[in-house]
C-alpha cells in the first residue's frame with residue numbers, strides 16, 4: 438500500500454512539474470513575441486507597412502505576408518524576391534544609406550512636414566507585379582508583368598518649353614553614367630502627352646483594359662520600351678552604389694561596366710499641355726523626380742515664336758501680335774460658344790463669334806485666303822488690359838469640362854488657331870504649377886530652377902540637378918565632345934560647350950519684340966506671376982524675378 442501511495446505522490450509531482458514547464462514555455466513565447474514586435478513594428482517611416490490596393494490580389498498577398506520597405510518591392514512576388522535578392526539587397530542597402538544620410542542633413546522640422554504630406558510621393562503603391570524576365574508579358578488574366586530597373590527614369594525634365602532644356606540635355610547626355618538611349622527618343626519622349634493621347638489610350642480599348650491598375654501597368658510597360666532596360670538590368674547586377682565609382686575617361690560615353698547607370702527624359706511640353714499629366718507620371722513612375730525650369734513668360738513666348746516661324750515656313754507671314762491675338766480670340770469664342778461669358782471677360786476685344794471680317798474691321802489688316810485667318814495690321818497695338826473687367830483668365834478656361842464641346846477643346850487646347858502650338862497660355866505658370874503641386878512636393882520630388890540661374894551658370898545648375906537626383910558628379914568639367922554634333926543631339930543647340938554660354942549670335946531675330954507688345958504681355962502675365970509667389974514663396978516674388 439505504502440509503495441502504491443508513494444508512486445501516486447511521484448506521479449502527481451511529475452504532472453505538476455510538467456504543468457509548470459508548459460507555463461514557462463508559454464510565458465517565454467509571449468516575451469519573445471513582444472520583443473520581436475517592438476523591434477520590427479516601430480521602425481522609421483521607411484519601414485512602415487504600406488497599405489496596398491486590393492485589386493491585384495497577388496500584390497495584396499505580398500502585402501499581407503511581407504513588410505514592404507519600398508514601392509519597388511511591390512513589383513515582386515515572394516518567389517521572384519528570392520530570385521532577385523542579390524540586386525535588390527544591394528539597391529536596398531543604397532537606399533537605406535541614402536535615407537540615413539538625408540536624415541542627418543534634413544532639419545527635423547522638414548522631416549516632420551514630409552511625414553505629414555498626404556501627396557502621392559515616393560511611398561505611392563504601385564499596382565503592377567514585377568516580372569522575372571526581361572520580356573514583358575501582358576497576361577490574359579489582366580495582370581501585367583513588367584521587368585523594370587528600379588528608378589527608371591531617374592528624372593524627367595518637364596519644362597518649360599524654351600527654357601534651355603536642350604543645353605542641359607547636352608550635359609546630361611555626356612555624363613559617363615547616363616545611359617545613352619535610342620536616338621528617336623533622346624530629345625523628347627512625349628509619352629505622357631502625345632503618345633498617351635494618340636496611342637496608349639487606343640491600346641487600352643483595343644486590349645479591353647477597364648481597370649485603372651491594368652491601364653497603369655500596360656502604360657508602364659510601354660513607357661519602359663523607351664529605355665534600354667536590358668542594359669540597365671545587366672548593369673545593376675554589378676553596380677557599385679556605395680562608392681559611386683565613376684569613369685575617369687572624360688571622353689564620355691564609354692561607360693565603365695562597374696558604375697550604375699542612370700536614365701532621364703526631357704519633354705518640355707509636359708508641364709503645360711494637360712492637367713492630367715502630373716497625375717499620369719506619378720501613377721506610372723512614382724520614383725522619378727521631376728525638374729522644372731521657369732523662364733520669364735514673355736521671353737519664353739518670344740523664343741517659341743522665333744522657333745515657330747523658323748520651323749514652319751507657312752507661319753512666317755504671321756507676326757507675334759497675330760498669334761497672340763488669334764489665340765486669345767479663339768479661346769474667347771470657344772468659351773463664348775460654351776458658356777455665356779461676355780466680351781469683357783477676355784483681355785482682347787471680341788465681337789461675338791470668330792468672324793474674320795469683324796476682326797478686320799476692328800483691327801485692320803488683310804485676309805489670308807489660304808487659311809481664312811485675317812492677318813492683323815502691322816501697326817496694330819495690343820489694347821490696355823485696364824479696359825477689361827475680368828483679367829486674369831480663370832483657370833478653368835484651360836480645358837473646359839468634358840460634357841462641353843470636345844471639338845472645340847481639341848482645336849484650341851493644344852493647338853493655336855493658326856495650326857501651331859499655343860503660345861500665350863504656356864506662360865500661365867501659376868495655373869499649371871497648381872496641377873503639379875497636387876502630386877509633387879517642391880524640393881522633394883520636384884526641383885524648380887530659375888532660368889536666369891541657368892543662363893548665368895549652366896554648369897552649376899547641372900550639378901545642382903545631379904545632387905537633387907542623387908547622381909554623382911562627373912569626374913571632370915565636360916568639354917566639347919563628339920556628342921554635341923547635330924546628328925546626335927539635334928540641330929537646335931545654341932550652346933557653346935567650351936565656354937558654357939549661349940551663343941549670342943544665334944539669338945538674334947529679324948522680328949524684334951516690340952516694346953508695346955512686351956508691355957501688353959507684362960500686364961497680361963502680371964496676375965499669374967504674382968500667384969507664383971503665393972505658391973512658391975518670396976524667392977519667386979516679382980521684385981526678385983524682374984519679369
Ligand SMILES: Nc1ncnc2c1ncn2[C@@H]1O[C@H](COP(=O)(O)OS(=O)(=O)O)[C@@H](OP(=O)(O)O)[C@H]1O
Pocket residue numbers: 597598599600601602603604605705736739740741743744888891892893895931932937938939943944
Ligand atoms: N545654356 C543655356 N542657358 C540658358 N538658355 C539657353 C542655354 N542654351 C540655350 N539657351 C536658350 O534656351 C532656349 C531654347 O530652350 P530649349 O532648348 O528648352 O527649347 S525647346 O523647348 O527644347 O525647344 C533658346 O532661347 P532663345 O535664344 O531666347 O530663343 C536658347 O538660346
